[in-house]
Amino acid sequence: MRKKTKIILGSFSVLVFLFFYIPLFVVMAFSFNDSSVGTVWTGFTTQWYESLFSNRQILSAVQNSLYIAVVTTIISTILGTLAAIALYRYNFPGKRFLNVIFYIPVAMPEIVVGISLLALYAMVGMTLGLNTVFPGHVVMATSFVMLVVMARLHGFDPAMEEAAKDLGANKWQTFWRVTFPLIFPGVLAASLLAFTISLDEFVVAFFTTGPGSNTLPVLIYSMVRRGVSPEINALSTILLIFIVIVVLIVGRVLIQIQSRGGDRS
Amino acid sequence: MDETMVEIKQVTKSFDEGTAVNNLNLTIRAKEFITILGPSGCGKTTTLRMIAGFETPTSGEIWLSDKEVGRLEPYQRDVNTVFQSYSLFPHMTVFQNVAFGLKMKKMKKDQIATKVKEALALVQLESFADRSPKQLSGGQQQRVAIARAIVNDPKVLLLDEPLGALDLKLRKQMQLELKQLQQRLGITFVYVTHDQEEALTMSDRIVVMNKGEIEQLGTPQEIYEHPRTPFVASFIGEANVLSGSVQEVLVDHMIVSVGDMDVIANHNPDVKKGDEILFSIRPENVQFYESKATPFTVSTTLREIIYAGAIIKFICETPSGQRLIVQASGDRFSAVKEGDEMIIGWEAKHAIVLSA
Numbered sequence: 001m002r003k004k005t006k007i008i009l010g011s012f013s014v015l016v017f018l019f020f021y022i023p024l025f026v027v028m029a030f031s032f033n034d035s036s037v038g039t040v041w042t043g044f045t046t047q048w049y050e051s052l053f054s055n056r057q058i059l060s061a062v063q064n065s066l067y068i069a070v071v072t073t074i075i076s077t078i079l080g081t082l083a084a085i086a087l088y089r090y091n092f093p094g095k096r097f098l099n100v101i102f103y104i105p106v107a108m109p110e111i112v113v114g115i116s117l118l119a120l121y122a123m124v125g126m127t128l129g130l131n132t133v134f135p136g137h138v139v140m141a142t143s144f145v146m147l148v149v150m151a152r153l154h155g156f157d158p159a160m161e162e163a164a165k166d167l168g169a170n171k172w173q174t175f176w177r178v179t180f181p182l183i184f185p186g187v188l189a190a191s192l193l194a195f196t197i198s199l200d201e202f203v204v205a206f207f208t209t210g211p212g213s214n215t216l217p218v219l220i221y222s223m224v225r226r227g228v229s230p231e232i233n234a235l236s237t238i239l240l241i242f243i244v245i246v247v248l249i250v251g252r253v254l255i256q257i258q259s260r261g262g263d264r265s
Numbered sequence: 266m267d268e269t270m271v272e273i274k275q276v277t278k279s280f281d282e283g284t285a286v287n288n289l290n291l292t293i294r295a296k297e298f299i300t301i302l303g304p305s306g307c308g309k310t311t312t313l314r315m316i317a318g319f320e321t322p323t324s325g326e327i328w329l330s331d332k333e334v335g336r337l338e339p340y341q342r343d344v345n346t347v348f349q350s351y352s353l354f355p356h357m358t359v360f361q362n363v364a365f366g367l368k369m370k371k372m373k374k375d376q377i378a379t380k381v382k383e384a385l386a387l388v389q390l391e392s393f394a395d396r397s398p399k400q401l402s403g404g405q406q407q408r409v410a411i412a413r414a415i416v417n418d419p420k421v422l423l424l425d426e427p428l429g430a431l432d433l434k435l436r437k438q439m440q441l442e443l444k445q446l447q448q449r450l451g452i453t454f455v456y457v458t459h460d461q462e463e464a465l466t467m468s469d470r471i472v473v474m475n476k477g478e479i480e481q482l483g484t485p486q487e488i489y490e491h492p493r494t495p496f497v498a499s500f501i502g503e504a505n506v507l508s509g510s511v512q513e514v515l516v517d518h519m520i521v522s523v524g525d526m527d528v529i530a531n532h533n534p535d536v537k538k539g540d541e542i543l544f545s546i547r548p549e550n551v552q553f554y555e556s557k558a559t560p561f562t563v564s565t566t567l568r569e570i571i572y573a574g575a576i577i578k579f580i581c582e583t584p585s586g587q588r589l590i591v592q593a594s595g596d597r598f599s600a601v602k603e604g605d606e607m608i609i610g611w612e613a614k615h616a617i618v619l620s621a
Contacts, residue, residue, distance in 0.1 A: 164365070170340050177365075
């Protein structure tokens with residue numbers, strides 16, 4: 001019985017992983033396919049990578065997306081962390097309400113965010129450009145950051161801060177020398193989440209970018225409408241590898257922090 | 266010895282749930298080991314936290330030496346705390362933990378190193394400086410917490426049930442060490458505990474608190490031998506608390522009738538004939554007598570025998586249903602059994618009149 005369970009569970013897991021990763025491997029394989037149709041393998045080539053790097057449209061979209069993602073990450077990590085600390089530590093009237101307000105963007109359909117922002121921009125007469133993407137992304141990412149940091153704070157012993165103050169640290173020193181180092185793993189994980197949310201966000205970006213300032217997902221969408229070009233396979237492969245590398249680095253940092261004894265959870 | 270170190274003046278602390286500390290007045294002398302003792306919820310920890318600065322009094326003043334500190338932040342006060350949960354910083358080594366307070370004072374690096382070494386030597390942990398707190402046992406962590414506090418040369422060291430998480434044997438050992446440490450350093454210790462034995466062992470003076478107020482303040486001996494209230498009598502050690510009316514007041518003792526029996530109690534200048542009083546007798550001060558011939562003895566029925574190692578406790582019931590605990594040592598009473606008639610009595614000086 002136990003053995004049977006093991007076999008069933010094992011093969012089920014393998015199927016799930018295949019389901020997840022086969023499409024990715026197909027994309028990676030076909031990015032080296034020497035055929036512009038893309039459904040049959042005709043030979044190995046790196047020409048799609050070459051044409052990708054000479055495609056100014058794509059390069060500028062990559063630049064745009066990275067710019068949006070980095071700035072969004074910085075703003076939302078700071079805002080979300082501060083909000084989490086405030087909501088965790090202080091009791092004030094309207095706290096519950098504020099809590100809910102912060103959770104709403106997580107559940108809010110992106111299409112609603114996109115349309116509302118578009119309506120708002122039209123109302124105040126703002127011209128759409130690249131920077132008009134920020135509000136939507138920051139709002140969504142901030143909520144996620146707050147959720148992750150809140151989870152981290154729940155394992156945080158308030159007596160740590162009392163101990164620091166007792167030993168002569170003022171509020172500023174207490175935060176930077178005790179509170180922040182202890183919640184740092186949570187903040188790091190949250191910022192990674194914010195980065196990936198912003199980098200591959202499509203709907204809000206689609207509604208709020210102006211002409212000529214595409215983000216990568218928006219550009220890919222417009223390219224795909226004209227048929228899947230092998231260039232897109234190459235682009236996806238690069239994106240995939242980039243994200244994996246970032247996750248690995250962050251993972252390593254987190255493990256180092258934990259082995260140093262910084263983790264309390 | 267009589268110099269005042271901490272003075273709590275008419276301090277009240279109210280929370281949403283109610284009043285934790287009610288109009289407290291307490292003077293703590295320099296270099297004394299004072300213990301605030303009481304059951305959970307009596308306000309002892311709140312009192313300590315107000316001295317530390319983690320709570321602000323709703324009203325009243327707290328003086329530290331010659332400065333009113335009641336509304337100052339913890340980092341503006343010359344006191345340090347040893348926390349119940351140790352609260353060592355997990356992202357720092359033992360050395361960094363102990364150095365933290367000195368670093369905040371912007372002390373020079375080599376001076377910090379010397380002082381930290383001294384403090385760690387004081388708690389016998391010199392060789393653990395580079396360890397992470399996580400790698401230490403509970404007792405060692407507690408020692409680091411003590412070193413981290415005393416390295417700052419505080420005027421007052423506050424200890425919030427610091428031994429609560431340790432096992433009995435280690436706790437006994439740490440009690441002695443703490444007491445020795447306090448005598449060596451000459452720092453005022455304010456120690457909070459609910460463990461009456463701990464309080465009796467370590468303290469110069471004990472403050473017994475109940476429901477946010479002080480029940481009694483005195484040396485361990487005074488508290489144990491002359492409890493002032495029924496609460497103190499039964500919270501510290503065991504006590505038989507009896508109520509009766511005073512029949513006669515004599516020079517050195519009184520005769521009190523409890524139910525249908527007449528017994529003796531210690532003389533008390535505030536009591537006069539006809540008063541209804543409460544008085545307490547410790548189980549070890551109740552004796553068995555051979556016969557009813559001795560005056561003021563009571564005939565009881567033995568209801569229960571509780572064996573507790575070095576001593577044996579006997580629960581005796583009077584004809585009117587009053588139960589008394591009698592404590593005896595040795596095997597003089599190995600032959601008695603439940604249901605036997607036992608004659609009990611006590612000396613007048615051991616029956617202490619309580620104020621209700």
